[in-house]
Amino acid sequence: MNYEQIAELEEHRLVPTYKRLPFLAVNGDGCYIYDDKGRKYLDFLGGLGVNALGHAHPEMMAVLRDSAQNLLHVSNLIYHPFQAPLADQLAQLAGLDRVFFANTGTEAVEGALKLARAYGREQSPDRIGILAMENSFHGRTMGALAATWPEKYRKPFEPLPAGFKFIRQNDISHLKRNFSPDTAALLVEVIQGEGGVVELDEEFLKEGQELCREHGALFICDEIQCGMGRTGSYFAYQRFGLEPDVVLVAKPLAGGLPLAAIIARGEVAQAFHPGMHGTTFGGGPLQCRMALKFLEILQRPEFLEHVRKVGSYFKNQLLNLEKELPFIRLVRGHGLMLAAELSIPCKEIVQQAAEAGFLFNCTQEQVLRFLPPLVIQQQHVDQLIEALRTILISASSNKEKGVRA
Ligand SMILES: Cc1ncc(COP(=O)(O)O)c(C=O)c1O
Numbered sequence: 001m002n003y004e005q006i007a008e009l010e011e012h013r014l015v016p017t018y019k020r021l022p023f024l025a026v027n028g029d030g031c032y033i034y035d036d037k038g039r040k041y042l043d044f045l046g047g048l049g050v051n052a053l054g055h056a057h058p059e060m061m062a063v064l065r066d067s068a069q070n071l072l073h074v075s076n077l078i079y080h081p082f083q084a085p086l087a088d089q090l091a092q093l094a095g096l097d098r099v100f101f102a103n104t105g106t107e108a109v110e111g112a113l114k115l116a117r118a119y120g121r122e123q124s125p126d127r128i129g130i131l132a133m134e135n136s137f138h139g140r141t142m143g144a145l146a147a148t149w150p151e152k153y154r155k156p157f158e159p160l161p162a163g164f165k166f167i168r169q170n171d172i173s174h175l176k177r178n179f180s181p182d183t184a185a186l187l188v189e190v191i192q193g194e195g196g197v198v199e200l201d202e203e204f205l206k207e208g209q210e211l212c213r214e215h216g217a218l219f220i221c222d223e224i225q226c227g228m229g230r231t232g233s234y235f236a237y238q239r240f241g242l243e244p245d246v247v248l249v250a251k252p253l254a255g256g257l258p259l260a261a262i263i264a265r266g267e268v269a270q271a272f273h274p275g276m277h278g279t280t281f282g283g284g285p286l287q288c289r290m291a292l293k294f295l296e297i298l299q300r301p302e303f304l305e306h307v308r309k310v311g312s313y314f315k316n317q318l319l320n321l322e323k324e325l326p327f328i329r330l331v332r333g334h335g336l337m338l339a340a341e342l343s344i345p346c347k348e349i350v351q352q353a354a355e356a357g358f359l360f361n362c363t364q365e366q367v368l369r370f371l372p373p374l375v376i377q378q379q380h381v382d383q384l385i386e387a388l389r390t391i392l393i394s395a396s397s398n399k400e401k402g403v404r405a
Helices: 003-013 058-067 083-094 105-123 142-146 151-157 172-178 202-215 236-240 285-298 301-324 347-355 378-404
Strands: 025-029 032-035 040-043 098-102 129-133 164-167 183-188 218-222 246-249 260-264 328-334 337-342 361-363 367-370
Touching (some): 040 378, 058 285, 083 260, 083 285, 098 105, 105 183, 105 246, 105 260, 142 151, 172 202, 183 202, 285 301, 301 337
Parallel strands (some): 129 164, 129 183
Antiparallel strands (some): 032 040, 328 337, 337 367
């Protein structure tokens, strides 16, 4: 079936939760996606942060091919060779002790909230409160939603679990006022992804960690979008020398397959006893093998250096564009998690860019967000910047014409 037929069938057969870009992806190679008409797209969307190694990475494909001759799933009632070594590596990278494997980011968040309450209750029966951040996004299940800030996501599904409060970004006195003996956890994204690539201040984060220590609450870093090399370090919190009790990862972990992990301090992890939490698919052999290969590549000496180098080149190019084009209000982010906030809505710009062969998306109505494969090269950045310049200049002249008309 071609694009038109697939789009028509989806229109009738899918639950209408997504708006898609108007093309049919049939192939991928490195930083490019190809459609059914043979057009190619330079991918700065990166599968929303999943495709850290781009598409069809030869080493990942080799693991996949080899795994296809072997066990795909055995259930968590049976040992297999890949879960423990993967847990070992994740724990070491995060400076933590134990790992629970889940499938999606949301599921990792949900599990971490349960862990925080299980651990909190061990200290005191009422210690169940969760402090989350304004402008946060943690996922779509009921618990993760309760910790997610935008009302448009939460409202239709209320009542959500109780005991959640939102803290104003970088407002230390608000944070202090909301801590109490009943606080079980503070949940943060060091860089808020869906919130528009907004960085929390080092001082605020350090104070949050300190308050958690004082109150016996857990400091949880949701690194689902900003972690695993995205910002040029294994985890975004490492840039500030933070030491969370629990770290959550997902998106790129298994090179495109669903896999998430809750990485926790040993004492905290032991609040879960056999039977208290689980999931059928979490940590299967195929995903874990893929993740082991991903971590091997991520830990090669030159890998993060490349992310930092291209990331800073990309940010500088965006900053130059900001000086040139009044429509760009602000450039934000770190490593290869970058954004340009515009003074106009960006939905149409995303569409026009796709037509011109460049993929990225729009968050918060006016923020262009870039989560390219971490293997992107300087020349790809140059191509994107050139295209963006043309599209933004034409959008601004169209707007001016609109104002004059
Ligand atoms: C910071 C953060 N947490 C949680 C999630 C939810 O992850 P998933 O969509 O895999 O359930 C996301 C998804 O974008 C995210 O960015």
